[in-house]
Amino acid sequence: MTLTFGFTPCPNDAFAFHALVHGLVRASFEVEPVLLDIEELNRRSAGGELQLTKLSFGAAAASGDRYRLLRSGAALGRGVGPLVVARRAGSLEEAAAGRIAVPGRETTAFLLLRLAAPALGDVVELRYDEILPAVVAGDVDAGLIIHESRFTYAEHGLVSVADLGEWWEGETGLPVPLAGIFARTDLDPGLVEEAEAVIRASVEYAFAHPEASRDYVRSLSHELSDEVCAAHIALYVNEHSVDIGDEGLTAIDRLLGRAAAAA
Numbered sequence: 419m420t421l422t423f424g425f426t427p428c429p430n431d432a433f434a435f436h437a438l439v440h441g442l443v444r445a446s447f448e449v450e451p452v453l454l455d456i457e458e459l460n461r462r463s464a465g466g467e468l469q470l471t472k473l474s475f476g477a478a479a480a481s482g483d484r485y486r487l488l489r490s491g492a493a494l495g496r497g498v499g500p501l502v503v504a505r506r507a508g509s510l511e512e513a514a515a516g517r518i519a520v521p522g523r524e525t526t527a528f529l530l531l532r533l534a535a536p537a538l539g540d541v542v543e544l545r546y547d548e549i550l551p552a553v554v555a556g557d558v559d560a561g562l563i564i565h566e567s568r569f570t571y572a573e574h575g576l577v578s579v580a581d582l583g584e585w586w587e588g589e590t591g592l593p594v595p596l597a598g599i600f601a602r603t604d605l606d607p608g609l610v611e612e613a614e615a616v617i618r619a620s621v622e623y624a625f626a627h628p629e630a631s632r633d634y635v636r637s638l639s640h641e642l643s644d645e646v647c648a649a650h651i652a653l654y655v656n657e658h659s660v661d662i663g664d665e666g667l668t669a670i671d672r673l674l675g676r677a678a679a680a681a
Contacts, residue, residue, distance in 0.1 A: 436631035457522030491599035499583015516559030
């Protein structure tokens with residue numbers, strides 16, 4: 419049996435799921451990786467296209483009853499939130515009221531921005547890796563950045579206007595829930611339970627053998643330095659990736675509750 423598994427080509431996902439993709443953890447099924455930007459994965463969830471998929475928690479509610487959350491493989495933690503950057507220092511409110519590039523309206527990053535700065539101006543959707551160049555070029559006044567851009571924005575001469583992770587943690591005292599792994603609800607419950615277990619085993623394998631995925635990470639991250647890849651993995655793959663935990667589940671519930679109240 420083969421299950422389609424959608425995740426991003428970012429270093430954290432390549433690191434976490436390398437063992438599963440390459441058959442290094444025991445499972446009754448194989449996975450067919452579908453490597454896409456997180457916003458594309460969010461959009462495809464509307465049709466239930468993928469059997470296993472990474473989804474932004476900001477998009478999870480929109481997927482309705484098509485998917486259920488697995489406890490393993492999540493991107494969730496402290497100090498991991500999206501940043502708002504600009505060419506010059508200023509307030510979050512000023513940046514948000516102007517022309518701001520975002521990595522997708524279904525992303526958790528955009529949800530956090532809407533919660534932190536409800537009075538948004540002109541929102542421009544761009545793929546996450548196109549945002550920094552757009553800010554530098556002056557095509558937009560500010561950018562909402564995720565993934566490895568948080569490690570490289572200063573190299574582009576940009577400044578951080580706001581850390582939405584810090585804002586969330588200050589508001590709630592909880593870690594920032596960015597994205598999780600979801601299984602389609604029409605899958606056999608026993609198969610879903612096994613999928614959760616083997617994803618956990620893959621993350622645990624990654625921690626136990628941190629060098630094993632190096633070539634796979636590099637093959638998917640052509641333009642990133644080894645240092646940026648390592649920093650990316652260290653930030654986004656943590657104990658919550660092994661198991662979301664009770665605090666993580668509380669954070670997800672709080673985020674979705676605040677999203678519903680703000681809708």
